[in-house]
Amino acid sequence: MDKRKKIILAEPRGFCAGVDRAIEIVERALAKFGPPIYVRHEIVHNTYVVSDLKAKGAIFIEDLADVPPGATLIFSAHGVSRAVQDEARARGFSIFDATCPLVTKVHVEVAKLAKEGYEFIMIGHKGHPEVEGTMGQLDVGIYLVETVEDVARVQPAQTEKLAVVTQTTLSVDDAAEITAAVRARFPQVREPKQQDICYATQNRQDAVKLLSGQVDVVIVVGSPTSSNSNRLRELAERSGRQAYMVDSADEVRAEWFAGKTRVGLTAGASAPEVLVQAVIARIQQLSTIDVQTMRGLKETVKFPLPKGLKLAHEAQAAEASPEPAPATPTVTAG
Template sequence: MRVILAQPRGFCAGVVRAIEIVERSLEKFGAPVYVRHEIVHNRHVVETLERKGAIFVDELHEIPDGAVTIFSAHGVAQTVIDEAKSRGLPVLDATCPLVTKVHLQGKRYVARGRALILIGHEGHPEVEGTIGQVGGPVHLVSSTQDVDRLDLPADAPIAYVTQTTLSVDDTREIIAALQRRFPNIEGPDVADICYATQHRQSAVRDLCRVVDLLLVVGSRNSSNSNRLREIGIEQGLPSHLIADGSELDPAWLAGVGTVGLTAGASAPEELVLDVIEALRHHGALEVEPMDGVREDVEFRLPAELRERTKEPVR
């Protein structure tokens, strides 16, 4: 049995930055530091940071006065920022810069008097943060059917933004439906779609052409990981989302000559290696990477964390 690894896979630059913000905060200020919501959607990452001294909470009222506070990579509503300021909490913002870019785009559209439509999944933390950032009404759509149900006149000035964990392919039909219904519409350039989401989905499509089974390493609550599995299913392949090697079901491997393996943007490479080790126990003899995009994007850390010197919290 062969195992072919998608390229790229796993951590994106926004996830790397978010995790590093927590780790450097622990180094500089000491434990504990408090993180509002999971820093990224991966239980392994969260538990690793918990062992180092991070405490994850659902809301700010769970954070003691004066404690170092970190916002997750998904972004937060303005009301959360205002509450932290009113309490004087020392905040480090781990919001992915590409998510922040969506917030700024949305604010500009609303300031110009356009009705804002957000393409995304209801209840996702990034969507909730974006809705709470733009300073005006937001119409959330997840499908072309949602577009048909929008209670807006056809001649209304419209603009749209998208959840970053959706790719060009994910949003193409919805954007086309919006353009058909609303002639006076604006939206971001295709180049503004999250590079990591697009790269990982394109790599999986390439992978699906040469394998018999697709395994996606990622958490159940990871939007982009679930989408990678869905792409495999759309390509007609048996496809499974697994957290690590312990979730590999040997029955999936019956009659399989080549396994495709990828990972969502919040899944660390060590979990991919764990799945490879599990596959070796079931007859995997070769492991090879596919050719693909080599990502070299890096996002700057907050200024107060660029120096590692430990200091007391002020």
């Protein structure tokens, strides 16, 4: 790399409240019950996070048959189908649900409207665990669309009661375009009161749009399986910038920065800040480079943990305290 370059960090970037909560659930379960703790699917889509939790005693599985009787089982942040929930209960596992509350909100809406006779169009990526979990809330009456072209092929049994729901980690712009196509074909379609795409996904995409106008190249820290990380890279490319996604600092290549003076750096909602700092260190090995953080929204959202995961020292502190600890305020960002 040439000298006198600058890294501009997106704000916000990295972990969201749902990811923080999911990881904390696994770590608390390990601390309270001891390893092994079984997790259905990767807790979040990040190689570093999953490897770190494996080293601490978490075992990630896809088939519940791989979990021994009486074990502690955690559902991943992406959510699971009703069939998986029923099977887990039937097998008698001790269950903690790390499903992101914003995904759970979609599940609750689907279940509520289904009782009222609604069918659903779901905008999302086939095979993604969140999509499988949401579609698995119903046995029939939910149709997946990935593109505007897919909308023309949907054949619901009726159109008087039809609702649209969305995977929470989609491109905001893509989802809006597909939703418009759904609305054009089914004018009576019911849309969510608040969009299903989560605040963190929207905030990170908005930040990348701003970032892309200030830099020559964009680096996104995130794993290949991370939907929201892939959307950030695509968004930077649509903004006319070269963009690369890296799972670790080892993947950074010097040739990406040839002739570039301003490097944008962000991270998907499942990528920890330690990886961002490692990427910064790697780039600084290649050249003298300054680092600055662009102005952006500070997220203060925090989701409560499931009951039963309070650790021993917390329980003792609560018993010793004459006053109940105040609840952590939750502020919706973005």
